[in-house]
Amino acid sequence: MRIDVISLFPEMLESAMSYGVTGRAIKQAILSLSIVNPRDFVSDVHQTVDGRPYGGGPGMVMQAPPLMQALGRIKAEHGRGYRVYLSPQGQRLDHRLVKKLSKKPHVVLLCGRYEGIDQRVIDDEIDLECSLGDFVLSGGEIAAMAVIDSIARLIPGTLGHDESAQYDSFATGLLDHPHFTRPETVTGKSVPTVLLGGNHQAIATYRHQQALGMTWLKRPDLFAKKALSEADLCLLNDFLKQYRN
Numbered sequence: 711m712r713i714d715v716i717s718l719f720p721e722m723l724e725s726a727m728s729y730g731v732t733g734r735a736i737k738q739a740i741l742s743l744s745i746v747n748p749r750d751f752v753s754d755v756h757q758t759v760d761g762r763p764y765g766g767g768p769g770m771v772m773q774a775p776p777l778m779q780a781l782g783r784i785k786a787e788h789g790r791g792y793r794v795y796l797s798p799q800g801q802r803l804d805h806r807l808v809k810k811l812s813k814k815p816h817v818v819l820l821c822g823r824y825e826g827i828d829q830r831v832i833d834d835e836i837d838l839e840c841s842l843g844d845f846v847l848s849g850g851e852i853a854a855m856a857v858i859d860s861i862a863r864l865i866p867g868t869l870g871h872d873e874s875a876q877y878d879s880f881a882t883g884l885l886d887h888p889h890f891t892r893p894e895t896v897t898g899k900s901v902p903t904v905l906l907g908g909n910h911q912a913i914a915t916y917r918h919q920q921a922l923g924m925t926w927l928k929r930p931d932l933f934a935k936k937a938l939s940e941a942d943l944c945l946l947n948d949f950l951k952q953y954r955n
Contacts, residue, residue, distance in 0.1 A: 711812070711865055712742040712788060715854050716780045717821040718759065720745040722851045732859050735868040743858065746784060748776035760824055769825035777820065777831050784818055791816035793837045796850035796857070797826065800839030803857065805880035807840070811857070812864035819857060821850030883936040885929060887920040915945070923949035 715723055723745055735741035749757040760770040792814045811817055842853050862868050890901045904916045922945055925932050
């Protein structure tokens with residue numbers, strides 16, 4: 711998979727993308743990541759890429775020509791790609807959207823700055839506006855890092871075990887189950903006995919029950935999107951009885 715990022719601050723992305731899951735995917739040539747700076751397409755001494763908004767108002771707006779030229783270079787060298795503008799006005803990023811993006815062979819992420827970018831770029835060049843949530847960041851770079859990392863996890867071969875991503879929170883419509891590791895006892899609390907017995911079916915049932923329970927307690931809104939079987943309801947009821955006790 712290929713991801714191109716258009717950003718005024720490539721150093722932010724270069725350092726962050728050198729580590730962890732994303733860095734490993736790049737080193738293994740599973741993921742190709744490139745960054746284009748819109749300032750490379752302006753010739754004035756100040757490398758101006760922004761201007762005052764028409765109609766007045768605070769702040770500055772990123773100009774269309776440098777952004778369009780950056781998109782044009784990517785298209786000429788690697789193809790058009792699926793273009794995503796990272797904006798607080800966009801569709802909220804969730805697992806379903808990440809999964810959709812991970813299946814694209816080529817994604818282009820456009821990072822805004824200041825008060826945003828000229829609307830004509832959005833209207834003519836962008837396929838999707840994407841937001842991390844109902845808050846505002848100083849720029850799209852942090853959002854781009856989140857998108858890239860979440861996509862990289864779903865590309866086969868990136869994780870040590872491909873099935874790891876299948877059990878991440880939200881992958882099944884539920885939060886993840888609790889995890890435990892050595893030592894067996896910490897501050898007087900022991901690992902649940904079922905996890906020590908080697909009965910894989912019992913362990914799977916326990917973990918599914920915990921996922922149901924944790925989702926009910928922390929994110930009950932997710933149940934509105936998921937159909938529960940009778941077996942799920944029984945497991946959830948047992949969990950809630952134990953929780954209340």
